[in-house]
Amino acid sequence: MRSKTLKIGVLASGSGTNLQSIIDRIEEGTLQAEIACVISNNVGAFALERARRHNIPSVYLDHRLFSGRSAYDAALVETLLDHQVELVVLAGFMRILTPVIIDAFPMKIMNIHPALLPAFPGLHAQKQALDYGVKIAGCTVHFVDAGTDTGPIIIQAAVPVQEDDTEETLSARIQVEEHRIYPEAVRLFVEGRLRTDGRRVIVSGQPEYTSNSFANPSALYSLGDT
Ligand code: GAR
DSSP: OOSSOEEEEEEOSSOOHHHHHHHHHHHTTSSOEEEEEEEESOTTOHHHHHHHHTTOOEEEOOGGGSSSHHHHHHHHHHHHHHTTOSEEEESSOOSOOOHHHHTTSTTOEEEEESSOTTSSOSSOHHHHHHHHTOSEEEEEEEEOOSSSSOSOEEEEEEEEOOTTOOHHHHHHHHHHHHHHHHHHHHHHHHTTOEEEETTEEEESSOOOOOOOOOOSSOOOOBTTBO
16 A cells, blocks of 8 residues: 555536545545645636635636647646646546547546446436436446547446436436445555556455346346246
């Protein structure tokens, strides 16, 4: 285990509930890390306000002031390095990253996506899942590579889809799991327990597997009960 506190940079465009889940775990002492800065491309992002409330440096970087995506990402890299960031956490950051930032932090950028990847990448993942008619939905934390929501998967969590779900109710059920698995993925990184083997992320020191699979609708029959 490392003795130095790992510095995290969080990029967020919206309300920042995932940012909050990481702040909470750090403050309760179950995640040994420091959020060195929160950066947003949206001046009104509540994520910036959350940072201020917890005395975390917050930076607004207006993408409209830059000549293009690469120039903007170069400014992101500069800001992250200024704050000595070692792990970049995308928490609802609604911009596609260029190689400028991906190459500066190889396998050191995480993202959370509200679907069980590789199903339903891109925008409106929860609506895509509902429209498709899946019975189980969920969320994924993955490392970021050059594709959209294609990087190596670190953790996934599943939730049932209910008959009367709307995009809002399903999103809320998925978010509960997001707030559980994102700080957990960061903890695994901080503790040096993640390594990649091609597309696979190998997690060391996992507890022994106990069956906790579920079906939806739940299977009402069991062997001998037909
Ligand atoms: C989260 O639900 C996250 O999964 C999603 O944005 C939301 C941000 O919420 N991200 C994506 O859709 C990325 N493709 P938050 O600002 O409350 O953390």
